[in-house]
Amino acid sequence: MFRKIFVITVLVFMVSVFFALPVLSESLSGKVEVNSWWTAGGEAEGLNALIKIYESKYPDIEFINATVAGGAGTNAKAVFKTRMLGGDPPDTFQVHAGHELIDTWVIPGYMQPLTDIYESEGWTESMPQGVLDIVSYQGDYWSVPVNIHRSNVLWFNKSIFNKYNITPPRTFSEFFDVCDELKTKGVVPFVMGTKDGWEAAHVFESVLLGKLGTNDYNGLWTGGVKWSDPRVTDALETFAKIASYLNTDHSALTWDEAGQYLLKEKGAMMIMGDWTNGWFMSVGFEDYGWAPPPNNDGIFLALSDSFALPKGCKNQENVIAWLKVLGSKEGQYSFNKAKGSIPARTDIDISDYNDYLKSAAKDWQKDAISPSVVHGAAASEGWTTEYKDVITLFISKPDVSYAQKALVTAAEEYLEK
Numbered sequence: 001m002f003r004k005i006f007v008i009t010v011l012v013f014m015v016s017v018f019f020a021l022p023v024l025s026e027s028l029s030g031k032v033e034v035n036s037w038w039t040a041g042g043e044a045e046g047l048n049a050l051i052k053i054y055e056s057k058y059p060d061i062e063f064i065n066a067t068v069a070g071g072a073g074t075n076a077k078a079v080f081k082t083r084m085l086g087g088d089p090p091d092t093f094q095v096h097a098g099h100e101l102i103d104t105w106v107i108p109g110y111m112q113p114l115t116d117i118y119e120s121e122g123w124t125e126s127m128p129q130g131v132l133d134i135v136s137y138q139g140d141y142w143s144v145p146v147n148i149h150r151s152n153v154l155w156f157n158k159s160i161f162n163k164y165n166i167t168p169p170r171t172f173s174e175f176f177d178v179c180d181e182l183k184t185k186g187v188v189p190f191v192m193g194t195k196d197g198w199e200a201a202h203v204f205e206s207v208l209l210g211k212l213g214t215n216d217y218n219g220l221w222t223g224g225v226k227w228s229d230p231r232v233t234d235a236l237e238t239f240a241k242i243a244s245y246l247n248t249d250h251s252a253l254t255w256d257e258a259g260q261y262l263l264k265e266k267g268a269m270m271i272m273g274d275w276t277n278g279w280f281m282s283v284g285f286e287d288y289g290w291a292p293p294p295n296n297d298g299i300f301l302a303l304s305d306s307f308a309l310p311k312g313c314k315n316q317e318n319v320i321a322w323l324k325v326l327g328s329k330e331g332q333y334s335f336n337k338a339k340g341s342i343p344a345r346t347d348i349d350i351s352d353y354n355d356y357l358k359s360a361a362k363d364w365q366k367d368a369i370s371p372s373v374v375h376g377a378a379a380s381e382g383w384t385t386e387y388k389d390v391i392t393l394f395i396s397k398p399d400v401s402y403a404q405k406a407l408v409t410a411a412e413e414y415l416e417k
């Protein structure tokens with residue numbers, strides 16, 4: 001008799017849990033305002049894939065897609081900051097894992113820990129230690145990483161390379177030989193768009209890496225290597241030479257507008273993060289190849305986009321539901337396939353991702369990893385801004401000695417803090 005009652009009770013319990021779960025998730029209502037700068041091709045598609053999943057799970061929540069255009073968060077970050085400091089926190093906003101998250105938002109006390117959610121969702125098992133580390137501070141996890149982007153990729157137009165029998169340059173000297181040859185053919189050898197004030201600094205990271213290698217490049221940001229090092233001088237001189245092969249309209253173009261040069265077969269090469277892969281997919285361009293920038297073979301310059309839970313945000317439960325979608329298998333699979341990045345989770349089947357992404361996933365496993373500065377992983381925001389400004393000025397007025405002095409001063413200032 002007792003056994004029968006027990007079995008019935010368990011059955012009733014299971015049936016009620018089965019029916020209650022969907023009701024619980026569907027019972028969320030109201031709004032959620034998700035802030036990001038994902039408006040370019042590839043970026044918008046990735047974000048839309050996440051929104052679609054969220055809206056199908058929570059049809060009663062009104063999703064507010066609050067985007068502020070401008071690559072690398074040029075304009076968006078200022079908006080997030082005004083709202084956070086002004087006591088009107090967005091529900092959630094895009095933030096790079098690493099220093100940008102921890103120094104700007106966690107240490108000053110603006111965010112809520114997410115450790116319980118990490119444990120209940122099993123993310124401590126499904127995300128690798130290297131990723132967990134950059135969202136951790138004092139034993140807690142503080143944001144949910146949705147991807148891993150690679151920042152040091154040399155993209156090239158395949159038809160141009162085939163036409164002139166060119167192979168991807170592996171060293172700086174090969175790179176300049178290729179540039180000289182392309183110039184004689186009337187093709188812009190190297191393309192940049194520097195309109196938003198971060199793109200030149202982004203490219204210069206790859207040049208620094210090529211000259212210093214992973215360990216010493218990392219040392220520049222941790223104090224182990226001085227910015228007065230002759231290899232930094234060499235990197236600046238090399239960058240000045242790169243600037244002499246650029247499209248003349250670079251200061252009027254954003255990163256994706258500059259990509260049009262490759263699409264139209266007017267420009268041959270560009271160094272940009274692998275959101276370019278997402279952009280190529282979104283515009284239906286397939287005539288592209290990729291390689292590490294000169295001397296970057298075996299080095300993966302990494303960054304990760306994440307979202308967090310600000311203290312005092314209005315729609316907390318709905319944000320938590322959003323964060324769970326971001327960290328889920330389904331969310332990471334769909335987002336990254338369109339965005340051009342690889343999932344932060346290690347248990348996602350990417351066999352139907354494109355060839356570039358499959359190669360990036362392999363490199364992520366075997367390459368030496370360095371953190372990107374411009375995309376928030378390597379240094380505090382103040383230092384990153386000074387670095388960006390020095391290099392943006394340099395690209396229009398290359399003065400090696402002035403730039404190096406300014407970089408030394410910035411490092412001294414921020415390493416002391």
Ligand code: GAL
Nearest residue numbers: 043070071072073275305375
């Ligand atoms: C990066 C961001 C990427 C991509 C890129 C260009 O900072 O991490 O997701 O959006 O900017 O906007």
